[in-house]
Every structure is written in structure tokens, then in C-alpha cells.
Amino acid sequence: MKFSVVVFPGSNSDYDAAYAASRVIGEQAELIWHKDTDLKGADVVILPGGFAHGDYLRTGAIARFSPVMGAVKSFADRGGPVLGICNGFQVLLEAGLLPGAMVRNDRIKFVSQLVPIRVEQTDTPFTAACEPRQILRMPIAHGEGNYYAPPDVLAELEKNRQVIFRYTDAGGEVGVEWNPNGSLNSIAGICNRERNVVGLMPHPERASELSLGSADGRVVLASAVKALASLSR
Amino acid sequence: MRARVYVTLKPSVFDPQGRVVADALVTLGYDDVKDVRQGKFFEVELGDGDPITAKARVTEMADKLLANPVIESYRVEVLQ
Numbered sequence: 001m002k003f004s005v006v007v008f009p010g011s012n013s014d015y016d017a018a019y020a021a022s023r024v025i026g027e028q029a030e031l032i033w034h035k036d037t038d039l040k041g042a043d044v045v046i047l048p049g050g051f052a053h054g055d056y057l058r059t060g061a062i063a064r065f066s067p068v069m070g071a072v073k074s075f076a077d078r079g080g081p082v083l084g085i086c087n088g089f090q091v092l093l094e095a096g097l098l099p100g101a102m103v104r105n106d107r108i109k110f111v112s113q114l115v116p117i118r119v120e121q122t123d124t125p126f127t128a129a130c131e132p133r134q135i136l137r138m139p140i141a142h143g144e145g146n147y148y149a150p151p152d153v154l155a156e157l158e159k160n161r162q163v164i165f166r167y168t169d170a171g172g173e174v175g176v177e178w179n180p181n182g183s184l185n186s187i188a189g190i191c192n193r194e195r196n197v198v199g200l201m202p203h204p205e206r207a208s209e210l211s212l213g214s215a216d217g218r219v220v221l222a223s224a225v226k227a228l229a230s231l232s233r
Numbered sequence: 234m235r236a237r238v239y240v241t242l243k244p245s246v247f248d249p250q251g252r253v254v255a256d257a258l259v260t261l262g263y264d265d266v267k268d269v270r271q272g273k274f275f276e277v278e279l280g281d282g283d284p285i286t287a288k289a290r291v292t293e294m295a296d297k298l299l300a301n302p303v304i305e306s307y308r309v310e311v312l313q
Contacts, residue, residue, distance in 0.1 A: 058301055065298075094301065101303040103242070104249045148246055148304055182247070 001228060002028040003221070004042035006072070006088075008052035008063050009034065013085060013205060017048045020205040025221045034066040044081045044125070044224045045072055047088025049141070049203055059102060059144050060090035069095055081125035081224055082197045086142055089189070089199030098192055098199050099157065100149035106182025110143040114213055115180055117165045117188045117202055118172045124164055124191050125227035126198045126220050135172050136165075136216040138202035140180060140188075145201040147183040147190075154184055165189035165200050234279045236291040237310045240300045241272035275299055284311045 003021035007014045018029040021044075030040050034052075039045060052063035063069070069091075076082045076097055084092040092098045105111060116137050119130040130136075149157065157163055165188040169178045179186045181201075189200030204217030242248045248270050255269040277294070279287055288311045300307040 057298070061298065061301065093303075101301055103246060103304060106247065106249050108249050108253055146249075150245070150303070182249070 001043045001225060002030065002041055003044045003046055004030050004032045004039045005046045005048055006068055007031050007033055008050065008066060010052045010054055011048050011050035011087070013049035013203060017046050017085065017205040020208040021221055024208045024218060025225060027225060032068060034063070034068045037067050037071050039071050039075055042075065042080070043228055044083065045075055047082070047084040047091050049086035049088060052087055052091060058094065059087060060094035063091045064095040073097065076197050079194065079196050081227065083126050084199035085203055085205065086201055089201055090144065092197060092199045097197050098190055099153050100147055102144045103146045103148050104144050105146050111180045112139070112141040113180065114139050115202065116168055116170050118168045119164070120166055121161050121164050124195045124198050126223050127164060128227040129219050129223040133172060135168065135170065136219065137214040138204055138207040138217050140202050142181070142201055145181040145183065147187040149184065157190060158185070160193055162190050162193065163187055164191050164198055165202070234281055234284065234287055235312045236277040236279060236287060237312065238275040238277065238291060238295050238299050239272060239308045240295070240305050241270055242304055243306050246304045284313065287311050
């Protein structure tokens, strides 16, 4: 199975994501330059964290027009699993592959900390190996992770069970004090209506080995392996 | 020809940066300040042409790239 990790100018978690997919999970991983228009036989596509194109204008605003994004969109339209991590999530929002937008964190602070998030849904390719309501500890590192969607879109997301991860306390309780950035409904990650495209602000690849402080993120990539294996059976 | 594009967050979207600027102004003694909304301003240099066509093109640019219509609204002016 092959994970293709897109490299934008300014990506900085590209190697971490490829390392987690190959050395930790034990699958193939290949880096794809953003000017490529071929995903090199990807089974799973990852848009990694970082500051694509310097985050100029808005986070993800320039990256969505990178040549590779046409191939990513076709891959997603065919039902291929796509994971956007942090800046990758912002790119998916700007590209319209996920609904809503990111605004500046409500406390105007870049937040960099290990936080608990709760798995809300397990029927996506990136949560298939999770337990329902499992708590995962993963690092966040962003200045614009304050998820916003207009009220009608937010209501649709909740109704269609598209909220995949929420910020909580260590016991899994949602509360304003556990919401690090002001995201509506404490949203840390969502999926599209077809459920194959997932975006989240926390970094699973930076929590893939105990030496990093948490290995809880491993299950996100392992889920893709499980989900694809069950499809091919 | 030159066009100007003003981009602001929609009224329904909380603007944390504008809030901090407003608080700073009040701290400086401008206590009549009720709120500040921070936005972006673009000057786009264009070749000579028809101003109506130019306005339509710059509006398209704003919609496609300069603003994110999910959270922002924009206004386009064409200067002769």
C-alpha cells in the first residue's frame, strides 16, 4: 500500500508524514512535488503540515492552485482517501474539498501543545481502527485553527456526522476551556459528505512513537491500512 | 489602469485581530472606540482597457483568490 505525501514549497511535516507511513506503519511512502500532476500510484494521499507558499494571502489560498491539486481532486472524487493535516486541512478547505474556513485563533496566539481529542466517528478511512469516543493525545501547532462555517453548513456537518474529532479534556469532556483556538463546536477535524476526505489540525505523524511524547497518532494512518484492506476483501 | 480591492471578514465572523486593536485603542485613551474590523487592501495594476470589463475581471480575481467568500466579503473599485 502506498501513501503519497504532497510537498508544497513551505511544507514542513512532509518527511515526518512519510516517515510515519513507512518506518512506523510499515507501508510504502513517496513524496510528490506540488508541480507534479501524477500521484505515482497512490492508495492514500496526505497533504502535510507546514506553511505552503508561506501562507501568504490566507493559509492554503495559493496552494489550492498548485498543479498537483487537480490530481488530488480527481483522486478524491473517485473515492480515494485523502488526509489533510494542519496546513493540509487548511488547503482542503480553500480548495473546497471540505466545507468551511479557518480564521485566526481566538486568543491571537500561535498554539503549540499536546492536546487530547475525542474520536467522534469511526466510519472514515482515517478513524476505522479507532474505538468510538477514543481519546487521542496529539500535538497542535498553528496560528489559524479556529474552524468556522456558516450556521447552516455547521448544522449540516453535525447532522451528517461529519465532525470526526473534537477538542476535549483528558476525560473526553468538551468545554470552552479545552478548546485551544475558538473552533466552533470544538471542532478539531471533519470529513466530506462522502467521508473519504478528512482534515484535522492536530498532527498524528508527530505523535507516532512514544519517544515523541505520544504514539496515539499512529492509529490514524493505521486506520487507512485497515480501511483499504477491508475494501479489497 | 488601477483597481482597488477591499477585503473584510463578514460581520458574522469574529475578528480576533480587530478585537485586539480595538482594546489597544481603548487602552490608549480612545474610549469612544466600540469595535475595529481588520481587513486587507489590494491595488491591482492593469493594462489599459475598458473599465467595465476591468471591474468584472477584478471581481472575478477577488472571488477566486483575493478573498475567501466563506468568511470574507469584498468591494472592487476601478480608478481611471
